[in-house]
Every structure is written in structure tokens, then in C-alpha cells.
Amino acid sequence: MITQPSRPEPVRMTAGLLAFIAFMVAPAFLAAAIVLGAWAVSDEVYAAERAATSGAPGAAPVAEWKTTLVGICPIH
């Protein structure tokens, strides 16, 4: 069963349509950004964490960074 095609309609970019697009599209972009962002910085954060736990001189505590940068992504 194939229904009849309707005529192409010009798209008017209203505030409502933009809000709707943001609602439908933003979660996927946010999820991708969180995972890719965590992946991009994870090596540095884990290296800093290792340095801190081994007591290297000048090493900064990294627990707070880790939560901010990679802690939000469970696969990291």
C-alpha cells in the first residue's frame, strides 16, 4: 500500500520549530560530545591521577578534574 505523495512544503524557520529541532537533536549530540570529550582527555587525566597516587613531586590532586572531565562518562 503506497499512499499518494503530498506536495513539498517550504520550511519556515519559526522559534517553535527551532525549539522542537533542538529538543529532538540535542540529546544525541550531547551524548556523543560527552563520550568523545571524555575519550579525548582521558589519557591525560589518568596519567595525572597515576602521578598523584605515586606521590611524584608537584603532582596536583585530580579527583575533582576526573569527575568533571571523564567521571560523567561511565565507559571511562
Next chain:
Amino acid sequence: MLRSLTTRFGVALQYPEFRRLWTANASSQAASWALIVTRGWLIYGMSGSSFLVGLSTFAAMGPMLVVPPIIGVLADRMDRRRILSIAYIVDIAQSVALMILAATGLIEVWMIVVLSMVNGISRATQLPTSQALAASLVPADRLLNALSLNAATQHGSRLFGPGIVTPLLAIAGAPAAFGVSVLLYIFALTQARSMASQPPEPSSGRRFIDDFVGGLAYVYDRPVLRLMLVILVAHCGLTMAFESLLPSFAHNQLRAGEEGFGALMMGVGAGALVASLSVGGLQTHRGRGNALIITGLVSGLGQVMLGLTSSLLVGVLAAAIMGGAQAAFMTMGQAVTQSIATNEYRGRVASINSFSLGGMMAMMNLFNGSIADTFGAQSLLLIYGVVFAAIVAVTMLPITGRQVYGRQPIPEAQLA
């Protein structure tokens, strides 16, 4: 007895073209799950790293966040049967590559991860394409049955695919298990190739991005379609993103550890399989509307029931009720969206479904995983469950909501 059950719950299978699509779907889904198990087993054996197993699974699932918008536009511009055939050919090629690499001992972890991504891209192509295709192969009043059969294969293949390859891995190793996936994908290809060509509607001649935005504008301009999609997105965010909460819930609330987590997930899967098949038997518009309301409420309240229990047995029962209600609600919601969309927009509507729902689930799973330790998995399950049940109750009140839930007919203007 069996005949009447088949007539009621498998009525869409009476249409030969849909039957071919359904068997292709079932076979390819089983192959995908067989691959997930085999790749995980092989990577863990080679590296001993759970992280690398997770990376491979993520590589296979990640394309669901990127590919559907592209495929949605293509599925409205090209022959959908051809898109499916190409996807199956890609899957055969990557499964053969895995089989040969594993048999010759040349395989390395990075190769498996790359081929996982290829498989993920192909899978993200198949799901919206076959959903859009199903809607044009059966009459509108059989669409819910067709989509319920497709949903049942998705849940059933999680048991069937791993069920075949797990003993085979122990007996004959990874090459034989990859060989099973090759055979399943070849069968899916033969089924897809035996379907009649589905010529696309005449091209609008618009740019790719304009077509994608045009699909979103099409949904936005139809209040019933728009509200149904928004409710589905809320459903995914509030009740279906529980996977990152259950391990902590099983450990802290049920005192059951990993076995408890596994039992809860099995409860969810079993409930989903039974419910997906059951909703296919709904035959009246009013009955479907009632079922949409009931499953929406139970989806939220089942999660509340799960959150309140401290018994593993009751927890598994609540997980089965919750999983069943979620699967039934999603299947009926997708049937509503596909029955409203006209043929030239079905690919994009199906892709918006996959992309927005998958994106919301991924984001909320990440979010829940990060806040579960602070707020507690139990509190989050309770709050999300109550909020979603309230959303269903509130959206029943306006006229558009009554049209979504089958209490009033959908205006003709929104079906064009």
C-alpha cells in the same frame, strides 16, 4: 487454536512482501547479537580487558547516534529494498573478514573494533529503513501487528543469536561463530533481494540538509505526530535509560550483586518479548488507544514498583512488568507515527524516531551513571517513574492528546 492465534498475532505475515522483510530482519538481528557475543568473547580472550570489550560494543552502538538522519533522507530518495540489500552485503563482507582473520590468527583487537563500527553503521541503516519499509508493505490497520512482530524479533534475537553461538564458541571457536553470522546475513540478503522493488517518490530536488530539516518540519507541523514523538522521547529518557542504574540498584537495594543485575535484565527482556507479541493482537483503534494509556502508566508505575522493592523476586517481576509495558508502549507509539506519516516522509520519520530516542537514552544513561552515586539509583527510579506516569496522565487531557491516545479521530489534514 494455533491457527486463530497465528491469525490474531501474526496477521501481517499473511502479506508475502512483509513476510520476507520480517524474516530478513529476524535473521540479521540474530546475526548482530551473535557478532556482539563472539567479538566480546574474542577480545576478552586476547586482551583480558573489559574496557576493550566495552569499546567494541560502543563502536557497534555509536553509529546509532550519527547515521539515522542521513539514512532517513536516503530512504525517502532511494529504493528502500536496495538500501537494505547494500547494508546486508556490507555485513556479509565484515563477517567474512572477521571469520578469515580469526581462522588465520591474524586478528588484532583494533581490527575487531573497526569492523564493529562497520557493523554498527550497517545496523543503524537497517533499523529505520525496515521500519519505513514495513509501513508501505501492509495496510494501515495491520501496521501495529507488523511493527509488533518486528519488535518481537529484536527482543527474541537477543536470546536466539547468542543462544546459537555460545555453545559453538566452546566447541569450535570464534571462526565457526563468525561463520554462523555470515550464513544468517546471507539468508537476510536473499530475503531482501526476493522482495519487489520499492521505487521512491519523485525527488523534490532539494539539498540533503533541506530534506532532513523538511522531515523535522513535517513532524512539527502535525500536532499529533509531534506530541507522540515528544512523549516517546520523554519515555526513553525517563523510563528506558535504566541500564546504568540497575547495577547499583541490584547491589545496594536488593543486595544481589551481578547475579541480581543479570536477573533484572532477563526480567526486562522476557517482559518485552511477551508484550511485543501481545500488542500485535490489538485490533480496534479504541483498544490500541486504551493499551497506549495503560502501558504508558504501567511503564512509569512499574519502575516505581521496582524502586520500592527490596526483594529480588519481586524486583524481577517488577522488571518484567516494566520491560513489557515499555516495549508495548514504544511499539504502539511507533505504529502511531508511521500510520500518520505519508510514504515520502516515512524514512525520515523512522530516522527521527531512531535518532532522537537513541540519543535521549544514551544521554540519560550517561547522566544517570554520573549522578546515581550522589542521589541513589532507587530515588532516581522512583522520581522518573512518577514523572512519566504524570506526563501520560496530563497529555490525555488536551484534544491533541486525546487524538494521540485514540479517544478522538485524527483530523484528515494531519494525515496528508
